[in-house]
Amino acid sequence: MKPFPLVRILDRGAVVLLALLAAVAVAVPILNLAVPEDSAAHVSTYVVTLLGKYICYALLALSIDLIWGYAGILSLGHGAFFALGGYAMGMYLMRQIGTRGVYAHPMLPDFMVFLNWKELPLYWYGFDSFAYAAVMILLAPGLLAFVFGWFAFRSRVTGVYLSIITQAMTFALMLAFFRNDFGFGGNNGLTDFKDILGFNVQAEATRNALFVSSCIALALGFLLCRCIVTSKAGKVLVAVRDAESRTRFLGYRVEYYKLFVFVLSACMAGVAGALYVPQVGIINPGEFAPANSIEAVIWVAVGGRGTLYGAVIGGVLVNLSKTWLTGAAPEIWLYFLGALFVLVTLLLPKGIVGALSSMKPRPHGSPKRGPFLARLFPRRVL
Helix, strand or coil: CCCCHHHHHCCHHHHHHHHHHHHHHHHHHHHHHCCCCCCCCCCCHHHHHHHHHHHHHHHHHHHHHHHHHHHCCCCCCHHHHHHHHHHHHHHHHHHCCHHHCCCCCCCCCHHHHHCCCCCCCHHHCCCCCHHHHHHHHHHHHHHHHHHHHHHHHHCCCCHHHHHHHHHHHHHHHHHHHCCHHHCCCHHHCEECCCEECCEECCCHHHHHHHHHHHHHHHHHHHHHHHHHHCCHHHHHHHHHHHCHHHHHHCCCCHHHHHHHHHHHHHHHHHHHHHHHHHHHCEECHHHHCHHHHHHHHHHHHHHCCCCCHHHHHHHHHHHHHHHHHHHHCHHHHHHHHHHHHHHHHHHCCCHHHHHHHHHCCCCCCCCCCCHHHHHHCCCCCC
8 A cells, every 4th residue: 555645755854854944943933032132141233144044055056966966967056046045135135225225216226327327227127025025035036946957958968068067157156246247236246225015124133033034944955855756757857866877768748847857856956045135134146156056066975966955964064064164273174075975975975864864784585676767777776
């Protein structure tokens, strides 16, 4: 008898992760707003913002794990989708400033007035509405991923060649957004935000609301990924990862599966970027830097790719380490990150979660592979 779909989606690990997210989403605002500042249990607003940033990074790592861990698509340019979602949110926040900017122009952001722009560019129209901005947060990275994936996957570009092309894509976008005449703030980017949905973006209550929203987005993204990877489509993605040519030979339209999951992953990264921007207070072309995308891949590798849980854990733990090390010994952080990736690759190829899972005793007689792959490929292939 097949298990109820909800049972497959909410396994023990999923329940534990969602319970921890719920507990953190409830406890952190209470400790920030209800506990006196002189108490040892008080959580400062700075820590709330820092934790919210970690949650956004975890959502970005989750989007990468969906395509890398289950479809074998190693993207070294996912920071582009993260930054596009962030710029869409930043454009909305800039339109909310209005006459409260330095130049007090009712329509143009300050940087446009400074650069002698006479009128608002056409692509900035509509961003005074949050609903329009929310659509663009999904549409901008999703459309770019669709166009890129359509040509790349139909041309059967795979492996290291695809990784290099994704890195070139985000580098080209970074150079474009650095230009002052591109209309996105140039080197300085977008900053000095005032309001979001009519609330002061610097207020403690708003900071906590953004933190809770990030936790909810991560939980929903995790559930969506679990729905995909536990379905038949998810099993086809794993087959594509392990033996793409044989999967195509059996009649599966591999490029459609890869395109679907790539676009979905880009939209998730865009949401992560959109939630990140109002919490850190700035978005600039530096977010497009290829090094950021490579670092996000390291988070997934450390946590354990192909697990979903590992991506979340890696995104949080590595950035916690980064915050501590950049304060205690900033000159060794990059060496630590490189050493961490090398050691994980050599000693823990399945990451933290994979290593912990392999330590569990396997029940006697339990199968080591799923029946779908067993029917799809002979044992010598797997």
